[in-house]
Amino acid sequence: MNTEIYKYLFLIIYYWKSDVAMASYLQWMSQVLKEAISLGGLPEELHDLIFKPERVISVKIPVKMDNGKVAVFEGYRVQHNSVLGPYKGGIRYHPDVTLDTDMALALGMTLKNSLANIPYGGGKGAVKVDPTKLSSRELEELSRGYVRALYKFIGPEVDIPAPDVNTNPQIMAWMVDEYSKLSGRNVPAVFTGKPPELWGNPARIYSTGFGVAILAKAAADAFMGGIEGKKVAVHGFGNVGSYAAYWLSKLGAKVIAISNIYGSVYDPNGIDVELAISKPEVIKDVRTYPKGQKSNDTDVPLFVDADILVPASLENVITPEKVERVKAKLIVEGANGPTVPEAEKLLYSRKGFHAVIPDILANSGGVVMSYLEWVQNLYWFNWSEEEAREKLRIIMMDNFKRVMEAWKRLSDKNADKLVTMRDASFALSVERIYKAMKLRGQI
Ligand code: NAD
Numbered sequence: 001m002n003t004e005i006y007k008y009l010f011l012i013i014y015y016w017k018s019d020v021a022m023a024s025y026l027q028w029m030s031q032v033l034k035e036a037i038s039l040g041g042l043p044e045e046l047h048d049l050i051f052k053p054e055r056v057i058s059v060k061i062p063v064k065m066d067n068g069k070v071a072v073f074e075g076y077r078v079q080h081n082s083v084l085g086p087y088k089g090g091i092r093y094h095p096d097v098t099l100d101t102d103m104a105l106a107l108g109m110t111l112k113n114s115l116a117n118i119p120y121g122g123g124k125g126a127v128k129v130d131p132t133k134l135s136s137r138e139l140e141e142l143s144r145g146y147v148r149a150l151y152k153f154i155g156p157e158v159d160i161p162a163p164d165v166n167t168n169p170q171i172m173a174w175m176v177d178e179y180s181k182l183s184g185r186n187v188p189a190v191f192t193g194k195p196p197e198l199w200g201n202p203a204r205i206y207s208t209g210f211g212v213a214i215l216a217k218a219a220a221d222a223f224m225g226g227i228e229g230k231k232v233a234v235h236g237f238g239n240v241g242s243y244a245a246y247w248l249s250k251l252g253a254k255v256i257a258i259s260n261i262y263g264s265v266y267d268p269n270g271i272d273v274e275l276a277i278s279k280p281e282v283i284k285d286v287r288t289y290p291k292g293q294k295s296n297d298t299d300v301p302l303f304v305d306a307d308i309l310v311p312a313s314l315e316n317v318i319t320p321e322k323v324e325r326v327k328a329k330l331i332v333e334g335a336n337g338p339t340v341p342e343a344e345k346l347l348y349s350r351k352g353f354h355a356v357i358p359d360i361l362a363n364s365g366g367v368v369m370s371y372l373e374w375v376q377n378l379y380w381f382n383w384s385e386e387e388a389r390e391k392l393r394i395i396m397m398d399n400f401k402r403v404m405e406a407w408k409r410l411s412d413k414n415a416d417k418l419v420t421m422r423d424a425s426f427a428l429s430v431e432r433i434y435k436a437m438k439l440r441g442q443i
Contacts, residue, residue, distance in 0.1 A: 025315050026104040028341050033107075036426030039410055039419065042434050049443060050110065050433060053103055055079040059149035061127065063141045075146050077125040079159055080106035083436045084114055086157055087123030088367060090164025090193075091146070091171075097126040101315070105164075108336050109367070112360040115429040116399055118371045123159055125150075131166050143171045147178040154179070156189035156378065162370050163193040165238070165314070169205065173198050189377035192370035199377050202385040203392065204369045209243025209312075209334065210389065211365015211396050215357050216244070216308055216332040217251050218400045223330060223354040224307065228252040233301035233328065235259055236313025237286050240334040240363060242277050244310050249273040253308070257301040260286045260313075264300035267292030302326055311338035318343045333359040348418055358422035360429065361403055368395050403428060 030051055037046050061073040076099055079087045089109035092102075102124050110122025127146060131139055153159060163172060172194045180186045194200035203210070220227040230253045234241045237258045245255045254270040262285040265271060271292060281288045287296075302309065302318065303325040311317050312334030318326065323343040329352055333339060336359045339347075347353050372388050383391070407424035437443045 024340075025337050026100045026107075029104050029107050029337070032341065032422060032426055033111075033430070035423055036430045039414065039423055040427045040431050040434075042430065043443070046430065046434055046437075046443065049437065050081065050430065051107065053078050053080045053106060054082060055153075056099065056103070057150065057153055058099070059146070061142060061145040061149055063138055063145055065138055066135050073127055073129050073142060073145075075125070075127040075149060076102045077150055077153065077159070077161075078102045078106035078123055079153070080122040080124070081110040081433070082121035083433055083440060083442065084121050085119035086121060086155075087159035088113055088120035088162070088370070089122055089124040090162045090366075091125035091127070091167050092164040093127050093129050093131045093166040095128060095130040097128050102126045104315075105336055108360060110433070111426060111429040112364050113367060114432045115360050115403075115425055116364045116368050116371075116395065117432070118368060120160075120367070120371065123161070124164070125161050139171070140174050143167075143174045144178040147175045148182070151179065151182050154190060156187060156374070160189065160370070160374060161191055162366070163239070168239075169193055169195040169200060172200075189374050192373045192377075193366075194373070199373075201369065201373050201376065201383065201388045203388040204366075204373055205239070206243035206246070207369030207389075207392055208240045208363050208366030209245070210247050211368065211392060212240065212244040212310060212312070212332055212334045212362055213247030213251055214365070214393055214396045215362050215400055216248055216253070216310065216330070218397060219330055219332065219355060219357055220253075220308065222404065226252075229254060230307040231256045231305065232308045232310060233257040233304050233306035234310045234312055234334075235299070235301045235317060235338075236311065236335060237276075237283065238312065240366075241310065241312030242273075242283060244312055244332075244334050245271075245273045246277050248308075248310075256306060257304045258286050258289075259298045259301050261298065263287045263294060263296040264298060265289045265292040265294055266300055266304055268305075308332060310334045314338070316340055318347075320346060323347060330354045331356040333357060333362045335359065336363065344420060344422065345418065348420060355421045358420075358425050361399060361421075361425045364399065365392055365396060368392055 057077045059075045106124035113120040172191045176191045188199035196202040217227040232253045232255045234245045237260045257266045276282045287294045306328045308330045309328035315337030317338040320342045406428045411419045
């Protein structure tokens with residue numbers, strides 16, 4: 001009896017706490033947006049115009065399960081802002097997603113796409129599901145069901161989804177197939193992140209991680225005398241984290257710690273990322289990596305003696321409670337929203353701390369490559385993997401340069417207060433949205 005009570009108490013506290021954490025991500029995005037608008041000297045009403053989503057779609061997705069019963073899943077698509085172009089952003093499958101998280105992520109996409117100078121607005125989708133509990137057939141049914149539920153609201157010039165946490169090229173292939181069947185013609189440009197064999201580009205799978213590595217190198221060149229031999233720790237060894245680690249090691253850095261949902265590996269002599277990434281069992285559970293010190297603690301990479309930390313799992317990972325133990329002098333955000341603003345302020349107050357390269361800049365490689373894939377699809381044309389990767393590198397470096405210049409300009413202008421690289425990125429992004437709104441007569 002007592003055990004039952006404790007179990008329910010635990011669940012109540014767990015759900016209450018996770019709700020608070022999710023809501024706060026949306027709240028702090030709002031706060032940073034306000035600051036960016038004020039930094040740029042732009043009208044106050046811009047906050048609500050940008051913050052509030054244009055449209056929120058909530059759908060039910062019934063799926064006939066392998067046991068013969070019908071399960072009903074909850075899905076969302078937040079079409080956040082379309083002033084710069086079609087809505088664009090990933091679809092997340094996760095048991096903890098809420099509409100609040102989805103809205104925060106969609107706002108992040110609006111800002112990211114604006115900052116990257118690509119012709120997209122922002123959006124984000126989600127399904128509340130633990131995909132590890134589904135068979136492949138159930139996963140396919142769910143993915144097709146999501147497309148059927150949203151068919152009328154998406155399209156190559158309307159809303160172009162892509163992969164995010166727990167979704168992948170195979171899922172995009174099912175989705176584009178379902179959309180094409182409903183349309184009665186092939187429509188490759190409605191989803192990006194597709195397999196190379198089905199209108200995708202081979203560089204898309206690693207593009208977010210590649211972009212993270214390119215920016216980590218650019219920042220290490222600017223602040224730390226180069227990337228060669230710098231110690232890197234990666235929290236979250238999924239799509240973004242594993243490829244960021246791979247490209248960083250290719251660029252000469254030493255990856256000393258990685259983690260995923262099950263635990264972590266630490267090796268001060270360096271992890272062989274090429275080996276790690278080649279083994280599906282390591283991607284599934286990093287503790288199966290054959291060398292190094294293993295632990296069930298997923299937060300080990302946050303606290304090791306690294307020069308550069310790449311948080312690449314989920315939001316709200318670097319909190320004020322944890323930040324005291326973070327040793328890295330440079331943080332490059334592979335994930336969306338991993339650093340809570342109060343923690344970020346504490347980091348900047350430290351002597352010798354260089355910067356948090358914010359998500360909307362650091363992890364934009366995925367959406368920039370998605371843009372290239374979309375352009376390919378609209379013209380039924382292909383760039384080679386190398387051409388696409390080089391285009392991505394040039395765009396990422398150009399965006400880094402623009403943010404660095406804006407950061408310096410805004411810091412000089414506001415010498416009495418802390419201006420973070422995130423503030424500068426948000427300010428640049430908001431300025432472009434504001435100009436477009438003005439030209440379109442919306443403000
Ligand atoms: P993924 O599902 O491939 O990887 C997520 C990884 O994080 C997994 O290895 C998982 O085990 C790990 N993880 C989850 N909880 C953890 C915890 N508490 N401690 C340690 N590890 C944990 O997802 P992804 O596509 O790599 O996305 C990761 C982040 O990057 C998300 O915030 C996503 O929104 C963002 N992002 C992804 C892309 C993309 O192209 N996939 C683009 C931009 C941003």
